[in-house]
Amino acid sequence: MSLTSFSIGATLKKIRENKGYTQKEISDDTMARSTYTKFERNDITQTLSKYMAILDHMDMSHEEFIYILNEYELGQKETILYLFRKIEKNPNSALIDEIIEKGEELVQERYDQLILDILNACRGYKIILEEQDLTKAKVYAQKVWDRLETLDNWYLAEMRILNSILYLFDSETAASLTNRALANLDCYPHLEEAASLKISFLLHVTNLLMVDKNYEQALFYVKQMEGTAQSTEHPIMWATALIRKEVCMTKLGDTTELRLIEKAKRVFDSLDKPTLTEWAENDPENFYNLYAKKQTKLLK
Structure with missing residues (x-):
């Protein structure tokens, strides 16, 4: 059993008990009580629909649960996304450098297209702030647009990236x-x-x-x-x-x-x-x- 799966079950149990809910109340008519008990014990893995139903009965969002699961800290990627959202209204060199540093660490560990896009967007911002050279910055922005223009639809993550390269x-x-x-x-x-x-x-x-x-x-x-x-x-x-x-x-x-x-x-x-x-x-x-x-x- 992985530490992650163990933590999920233990965290579900702790939250349920802190809120004063019984296993029957959480399982409700979505699943058998015995099934939910197995989730808390990590004997079985939740399906997405059952996981969302459990959180709904616990009056909790997925984002809050993951935050609690991570001991009230943002994960590596979530930290980068949080910092990148701050850039939208307050671009500054120190913040951009922090995002680039954390983003480069993440992509060295694993492939993540969104973080690669954020890195290019931030490198473009850095050039604008430090060199006031839009032409040079557009080289990085173009790398991001090459991917975005192939997509049929944009969701919040893609629109946040697009917003950061409008100067292209x-x-x-x-x-x-x-x-x-x-x-x-x-x-x-x-x-x-x-x-x-x-x-x-x-x-x-x-x-x-x-x-x-x-x-x-x-x-x-x-x-x-x-x-x-x-x-x-x-x-x-x-x-x-x-x-x-x-x-x-x-x-x-x-x-x-x-x-x-x-x-x-x-x-x-x-x-x-x-x-x-x-x-x-x-x-x-x-x-x-x-x-x-x-x-x-x-x-x-």
Whole structure:
């Protein structure tokens, strides 16, 4: 018997007892009580359907169970994915270096295509932050796209990777890919991760459109970013949208909404983010834009 299978049974038993449930309550009408007892003893292996039914009766998600099984720590791959999600809104060299280090360790031990994609995405980010060389960074982004473009559908993992390499494309193509991704993300209305990823796509595509000075199309996505960030309570991204909205509207000669940057600065002040307040005040057009050379040094 492997240590892993032993741990699964022992962990199921411990959780059940801590929650005060009986074996009969957990097995319910999904399986015989004797069958569930064998699961706890590791005499048999759960089928996927029975495993999910057990967790449902224990009021627990798969993610939480795996976390507990791993002694309240993230596994090797889960750690990399967790760190990579943090990059979506806060790219910086230290975080990227940590992901690259952990990713290289994992792929030396076993093949994992997603981690290979993440490594290439992070190497591209690293070049953008440290060398401000989009052309050089696109070499790594292209390696990721070579795989993604062959897929019939994108799920959350693939969309997170795609979001990280949008700079590979011209702004119009990036906008088209963003539209497709946003439509896919609409299939996940109840997942917070999908809402965060939607905001991140909108952040990236407006980065590219504003660098190209396509303020009208950028404003279209900025308004979506504003609404999504406000409704899902992402204050920094909401404030970022306000800044971009005022910049775009000003460039287009629209003065119907005033002092949006001042409102954003008040948000940053309330969050005790003086550096963001300073950025918004000194260079609003390039605020939080990974692809603007003036900003990459500030984002390190």
